[in-house]
Each structure stands twice: as structure tokens, then as C-alpha cells.
Amino acid sequence: MKDVYVIGLDYGTDSVRALVVHAGTGEVAGTAVHEYKRWKQGAYCDPTISQFRQHPLDYIEGLEETIKGALAKTSEEVRKNVVGISVDTTGSTPVAVDENGTPLALLPEFAENPNGMFILWKDHTANAEAEEINQLAYHWATDFTKYVGGIYSSEWFWAKILRTLRVDASIRSKAYSWVEHCDWISAVLTGNTNPRTLKRSRCAAGHKAMWNDEFEGLPSDEFLVKLDPLLGGLRDRLFDESYTSDVAMGKISPEWAEKLRLSSDVIIGVGAFDAHMGAVGACIEPYSLCKVIGTSTCDILTAPSEEVGHLLIRGICGQVDGSVVPGMLGMEAGQSAFGDIYAWFQRIITKPVRELLGEEAAEKLSQQLIPYLAEQAAKLPVKETDVVSLDWLNGRRTPDANHTLKGAMAGLNLGTDTVRIFKSLVESTAFGSKAIVERFLQEGVAIKQVIAIGGVAKKSPFVMQTLADVLNMPIKVAKSEQTCALGAAMCAAVAAGVYATMEEAQNAMSSGFDAVYEPRPDVSAVYQKLYANYLQFGHFIEHSYLKKLTEASLTA
Ligand SMILES: Nc1ncnc2c1ncn2[C@@H]1O[C@H](COP(=O)(O)OP(=O)(O)O)[C@@H](O)[C@H]1O
């Protein structure tokens, strides 16, 4: 094969990275990372009400800087031979756009309006709207939630749209349509951002917008109008079709070809979510569970549609034909907070240090804290009487989405120290993962192996060993530091015609695996008992304690 290159772009929660990859070998020729400037300053967000918005300029600046930066580390020869670019992003991260597909925050009058920005996956301001969608769906003749686990989530497309249209009259009058982040960036690169003609991702449409062939696309206008007349007519300004990530969205626009000094023949692939392209990058096989473990987790499972397509799997984030690999049913689950829980613990410890001892001491502590706590926690025995925590600090994504849930801790005594609390938080994230695995098994989908990718999988042997012990399954960690971007590069190679199938691209470009965590039978046996405590405690908090609190606040 001629020396041709592809670029994978991976937009994570905090930063975006570009990977220039040799399409024949998967060898990385150059990479660059860009942290979102406005996001880093906390702009447009209010964690106390779960509002998380990202400015389109953060994405556009990242697009240019990372591709230029990654190419700058390669030769002119490499640059000349780039044939494709594909993009993955977080999701559901939609934005209101005008007729041209311009996010409203890029128009001067909306430049500082968070409702005109991308509504990040972890924004939970639409809890009430998600509940309304569920209530209506339960009584509607066609169950539009059947392929998204039977429960619609506030992290998703329609709940976010409905909420925004309700609370902001200025957005309501200007929003022509709505576009997911992964579709918009890919469209920007092609120069056609027209919301009615740009090719929408199957992954985003199927998992988050209730798009399905069986419904002839999105939920009916009748359903949407019943939900709220504000949604009337919007379906016609969205899309009928969706496309898998082996398909080309179009060619790079002359403007972007010039800006990036790339050939005007570069193909831009149809986008998808980070975890789905990450699973491609990790060479997911049928019945492998690929866990992307970072701020949150996104767990991806694939299986031949003809073997599992008849199942309706309760409480997951959807089952969509072709959302990961064409021809396979892609199933998604996940936890709304994983590494974010450790980051929260780090913040509550370092905050008083910053205020009492200054920035330098806080920064020093912050850098060493999690690795130190992990090292100490690894030395502790695992006992049935240990503290048990719930991992619902950002609500529960799966099984059974419920973003009104909150974290909790049980079993504290005067001997409970920082390390023991940290250990319990790590265990809670592993228990949350186990609940997902159990749900797939209960619903009749086998899991033959577990693969892990993402920041936590690479950085924390303690977390990974705990996870293997709790799941009582070996976990393989992909070698690449940038598996999502590598997966995007593989998709670009297929979309550009270098390979006919994803499988061929995976065989040629895989990074392989560099660690396997084996469960320790003695520790695992204790964890099965602690997991039972986690389930019991979770049941009490969800069905008794929090339920009473919610009822009390409604009657107050
Ligand atoms: N040494 C560590 N041990 C455990 N978790 C860590 C460690 N270092 C960072 N993290 C967690 O990793 C998460 C970020 O994961 P990463 O995959 O890099 O980013 P993203 O989720 O944005 O793609 C943060 O929530 C952070 O708390």
C-alpha cells in the first residue's frame, strides 16, 4: 500500500486531540492536544444546577490548532498524503442552529448566551423534560423509547431541546434546527452545515434522538406536538436518514483545505460519539464489552443483529444497528461519573488547602493526591464491613437512567480516614460497572471479554485491579494512549476508501493491548458480598430516602 495517512479527531469533555496515523500500519506520525479555553475557566457552567455548556469557539479553535499542531510534527510528505479525516465527540451534546447551521452562540446577539451553546452530555438541567418524555412514551401507541432502554434521559437530545425552547424565548425565535457536536464539526470541515442536508450520525441519532428505521426516522410530529406544541414542525427541519461511520460525509471544503494546507481531495467521514469510535479503535469484537473509562464511563457492546436484534434490553442507553460497526447491533451503557468522582474528592480536599496555605501548596497536593491515595488504598485489606458508597454523584446513567439520584456513603466510624473513603469511592465506581454487566447478562446478552480504554484505564492500575476484582473478569487495556482518536482514524480510512470494511482497518491499524488485569479470587469473593451491600444500600437510598425527600419537597 502507498504511504497514505488519515487523521482522527477526538473531542473529549475537557480537550480535543488530533492523531495523524499511517493508514497501512496504524503508526502515529503526529499528535496534538488542545484544552478548551472558556470551558477551563468554568465559563457558562453552573455545577450547582448541573448546567454544563461549551462554546462553539472552543471547538473551532481546537479543530484548527490540533490538526495544524499534529501535522507540524510530521513531514511535508505526510501532509501531502492525508486522505481522510473523521471526528468523534462526546454526546448527546446538541446545539441550536440557524438556517445555515450556524450555532446561535456564533451570532453576535447570542455570543454570551449559554442556551445558544452546545449542551454538554453531562448537563442535567432537563430532568423534568426527560420525565415528561417518559410519561408520554409509556402511554403512546408506538413506544419510541423501546430502542433506548425504555427510559429517556435528561442527557439526551429531545429533553435538552425541549428545556431550552421553554426557558429561552430568544433562542426559540431564532433556532431553526438542532445539530449534535459530532455532526457539526464534520459538517464544518466539508463546508456544508445546512441542517437539512448534512449527513447525520447513526450513532447520535439512534442512541440519543430515538431515530429508528422502524419509526421511519425520528418520533412522529404528533408525538412531539403532544409533548409540547413548541416542538411542532421541528421534525421536518431535522433529518430523515442517518449514516454509519464508514460513509463519507463529503470532501474537505476549499477554505479548510487551504487553512490546514491539505489536499482538496481529503474525505471527511460521518462522525460518531467518542466511545463508539473508541470501541472501533480498541478492536471491539462481538460480545466484547469495551469500557471507555474517563470522566464518566461509556460502555459499548456489539453483537450480530441477527443474534440479538430481537431483544429489547431494559435500562441501557440504546441498541442501534450500525452505531459502532456496520452490520452489528451497537449497545451502549455507562456511568455519568467515574473519574469525575475522584476529581470531586480531590477538589474538596485541596480547596481548603488553597484557601489556607495558598495556590502553590494546593497545586502540589493536587498533583500527588490521587496517586498517593491509590498507593495507600492498595495496601488495605478488603473486608465485608468496609465503607460502602454509591457512585451516583452525577446521577445514574445506567442501568435505568435516573439523574435525580445522588451519591451517599454508609458505614463511617471514627477510624474512617481519607484513604478508606477514597477506596470506597473507587469501589463504588467498580460496583456501578458491575451493575451494568449484570444487566446485560440478565437481559440475555453474553459478555465474553472486557476491554478498557480512556484516561483512568491508562493511569490507574489500582482502579483497574479493583474493577477486575469486582467484575471477577480479566480486563485488557488497549496500548494506544488515544484509542478514541485512533478509532476515528480507522473510520476515516474506511470512509476514504483505503479499506472496504472496519474490520480490515482494525486488523491493519490496531495498537494492540499492553496490560491485562486478572481478578484475584480471594479479594473477588469478598467483593461479591460488598456488592450485595452496595445494591441494598442503593435500593434504600433510591426507593426510600431520596423518594421521601423528593415527595417532601413537592409538598413543601
Ligand atoms: N491517577 C489517576 N487515577 C485515577 N483517576 C485519574 C487519575 N488521573 C486522572 N484521573 C481521572 O481521569 C479523568 C479524566 O479522564 P480522561 O480519559 O483523561 O478524560 P476525558 O474523560 O475528558 O476523556 C478525570 O476524571 C480524573 O479524575
Ligand SMILES: O=C(CO)[C@H](O)[C@H](O)COP(=O)(O)O
Ligand atoms: O455518553 C457519551 C457518549 O455516548 C459521552 O460522550 C461520554 O460519556 C463522555 O465521555 P468522557 O467521559 O470520555 O468525557
